[in-house]
Amino acid sequence: MAVLNIKRLAIPRYEVYGLTLESILPLPELLASEGKVDVYIDIDQTKGVASHEHSPILCVDASSTRAHLIWGGVGDLIIEDGQRITALPDPNADEGALRLFILGAGLGVLLHQRGLLVLHASGVVINDRVIGFIGAKGWGKSTTTAIMHQRGHALISDELLVMRFDDQGQPRLIPGSPQIRLWSDALVSTGRNLDSTDRVRPGIDKFNIDASCMAPEGLRLHCLYLLDAGEELSIRPMSPSEAFFGIVPHLYVHRFGTYFLKAMGMEYTFRQLNQLLKKINVRRLLRWKDLNQLPDIAQRIEQDIFQEFK
Amino acid sequence: MKTNLYVNSVLVASQNQVSADLSSGANGSVVILNLKDGVYYELKDVGARIWNLIQQPCSIQSIKNRLVEEYEVDAEQCEVDLLALAEHLARLGLIQVK
Numbered sequence: 001m002a003v004l005n006i007k008r009l010a011i012p013r014y015e016v017y018g019l020t021l022e023s024i025l026p027l028p029e030l031l032a033s034e035g036k037v038d039v040y041i042d043i044d045q046t047k048g049v050a051s052h053e054h055s056p057i058l059c060v061d062a063s064s065t066r067a068h069l070i071w072g073g074v075g076d077l078i079i080e081d082g083q084r085i086t087a088l089p090d091p092n093a094d095e096g097a098l099r100l101f102i103l104g105a106g107l108g109v110l111l112h113q114r115g116l117l118v119l120h121a122s123g124v125v126i127n128d129r130v131i132g133f134i135g136a137k138g139w140g141k142s143t144t145t146a147i148m149h150q151r152g153h154a155l156i157s158d159e160l161l162v163m164r165f166d167d168q169g170q171p172r173l174i175p176g177s178p179q180i181r182l183w184s185d186a187l188v189s190t191g192r193n194l195d196s197t198d199r200v201r202p203g204i205d206k207f208n209i210d211a212s213c214m215a216p217e218g219l220r221l222h223c224l225y226l227l228d229a230g231e232e233l234s235i236r237p238m239s240p241s242e243a244f245f246g247i248v249p250h251l252y253v254h255r256f257g258t259y260f261l262k263a264m265g266m267e268y269t270f271r272q273l274n275q276l277l278k279k280i281n282v283r284r285l286l287r288w289k290d291l292n293q294l295p296d297i298a299q300r301i302e303q304d305i306f307q308e309f310k
Numbered sequence: 311m312k313t314n315l316y317v318n319s320v321l322v323a324s325q326n327q328v329s330a331d332l333s334s335g336a337n338g339s340v341v342i343l344n345l346k347d348g349v350y351y352e353l354k355d356v357g358a359r360i361w362n363l364i365q366q367p368c369s370i371q372s373i374k375n376r377l378v379e380e381y382e383v384d385a386e387q388c389e390v391d392l393l394a395l396a397e398h399l400a401r402l403g404l405i406q407v408k
Contacts (some may be wrong), residue, residue, distance in 0.1 A: 240332035241339040241352055248350060258348035267328045270343045274330040 001099065016103070016113065017111055017162050018217055025087065027099055029208065030177050039110065041085045041102060048088035050077030059256035062263035067109045069256075076100055077093050077106045082113035096201035103177070108160055108252045112264060116174070117163050117272040118252035121224070123156035123173060124148040125215045126305045130173055132161045133285075135227030142287070143186040144227065146209065147294045148301065150190055155211040156219070158213040159251065163221060163276075171221040171276055178211040189291040205234040223281040223308070225301065230286025233296055235304050243282035248271060281308070315370065315393050315400070322367040322407040325402050333358060346403055356381060357395060364405060370396060 004040040014021045014030035023026070023041035048070065049060065055072030062068070069077045074097045085106045089098050099118075111118045122145040123132040133141040142158050149155050157176030166172050184194055184205045197207040226238070226246045238246060248254065253261050253269055283304070287297055325331070329342040338358035342351045353361050356377065363373055373390055379383050399405040 215324070239337060239339070240334050241341060241354075244330075244332055244341050246351070261348050262345075266343060266348060267345060270328050274332075277330075277332065308317070 016177050017116075017157075017160075023102075024101065025095070025102070027103065029099065029103060029179055035180050039083055039085065041106075044086050044088050046088055049300045050074065050076050050088075050090060052090055052092065057101070057256075061106070062256075064263065064265055065113065065266070067113075067260070069101075069105055069109065071097075071101050071105075074101050077101060079106055079109045079113065082110055082115075085110060094201055096199070100201055104159060105255070109264075110253070111160070111162050112253055112269075115164075115268075116173065117165075117171070117269070117276065119161040119163075119224075119247070120159070120246040120250045120252050120255065121161035122158045122180075123161050123221070124153040125156065125219060126153050126302060128219075129222040129305050130156060130215070130219045131301070131305060132221060132224045133157075133227055134224055134247060136249075139227040140186070141227060142180055142182055142226065143190070143291070143294065144297060144301075146180045146182055146186065147214070147298045149180065149211055151298055151302075152213075154213045154215040156215045158211075161221075165272070165275055169275055170279055172218045173215070173221055174217055175214050178214050179208050180211055181206055181208055183207075185291060189294060221276075221280050223283065223305070225283050225285040228284050228286050229289065231288075233287045233300055234285075235300060236284045236286065238282045238284055240277055242284075243277055244273065246284070247276075247280060278300070315396050317371045317374070317389065318369055319365045319396070320369050321364045321373070321396055321399075321405050322408070323361070323364050324404055324406050329356070329361065329364065342404055344402065344404060345376060349383070350404070360392070360395065367408065 011022050013033045014027050015033035016030050019038040020033045020035035021039045021041055022037040024043050050070035051072040053072050057071045060068050060070055065081050067079045073090055074093045078086040108118055121132045121134040122141045123130055124145055133144050135141050145158055156173050158180040162174045163171040181200055187207050200206040200208055253264050287293055325343050326346050329340055332339045338355045340353045340358040340361045343354050370392055374388050377388050400407050
């Protein structure tokens with residue numbers, strides 16, 4: 001028993017989304033933790049079912065408590081009971097890609113298993129108000145978050161916006177890891193140097209930047225901005241039903257299709273979304289897809305928050 | 311498959327869905343999620359009103375009477391539209407017809 005205890009103590013622990021992870025795979029993206037373990041991340045060298053060729057992430061099996069995801073060229077992930085992620089890596093898998101799989105899709109599913117509402121979104125704190133950005137892939141959630149953070153606003157999270165509901169039904173945010181992922185053009189446009197920044201994984205033009213200021217846990221979400229295309233920069237209110245259908249595609253559980261959603265319990269998420277809409281504003285942020293417009297967009301969002309909540 | 315619907319048919323929201331009333335001010339809106347196939351629907355204004363009524367079993371006749379009282383609508387036209395909506399909702403599995 002003593003030997004087992006020593007071995008367990010040697011496995012590093014990290015914190016993210018309010019959880020302490022004990023991971024056999026080093027996760028340098030995360031902050032170290034000495035807390036009581038909530039989630040175990042393990043490696044199983046058994047061969048999984050994922051192909052060796054690169055392919056999108058898919059869910060091949062799911063129930064309310066267990067999900068099996070595959071990513072061609074990277075491996076399999078089994079996520080169970082909101083407590084355990086087991087990775088079955090492809091023999092040639094890049095470790096960065098495996099970490100991305102675990103910390104992205106793996107944690108997204110695990111957090112949902114734990115009853116939290118997970119949006120494919122990012123968030124920052126402006127003047128004590130938490131705002132989130134949702135939008136289609138490539139529409140600048142992370143880029144907008146990065147520019148806001150650069151202007152001194154604390155980061156809640158990039159990629160996954162995770163919340164629980166308190167006794168009054170208010171959505172309370174749980175911060176993620178202190179990093180933002182940017183494509184190279186966005187990285188350069190925010191004044192950073194490509195050579196001194198780490199790639200998310202080899203062969204991809206996306207980089208991790210460190211966030212210097214993280215928000216504390218438990219802040220209330222006030223507003224979601226849906227990033228959209230428009231002829232001129234403007235912020236427009238959305239009716240509750242527009243907001244509903246605007247957010248639905250960005251529910252994390254929608255990522256793997258209806259089969260996965262049914263298995264994971266779509267009624268629960270539906271009720272969470274309905275609850276969320278009673279407590280927050282949702283606005284459409286229209287702008288050109290032009291990185292030169294970033295400072296104007298940031299200023300416009302700040303003005304909107306100052307005016308709305310002064 | 312055509313559903314047999316008459317003015318004395320009783321409609322009630324099915325167990326295979328979950329819905330939320332997102333009406334704001336004068337704009338009625340109900341969103342419905344079909345739990346069988348994961349498809350979302352929206353009913354607006356009079357449709358939303360009808361949906362709220364059929365959270366309890368209601369005959370088409372009684373729904374029609376309510377709508378004629380509440381809206382400026384011709385009774386005959388109301389019945390035709392109501393039967394068409396009920397048939398559509400039944401076909402989608404969102405209501406039960408008794």
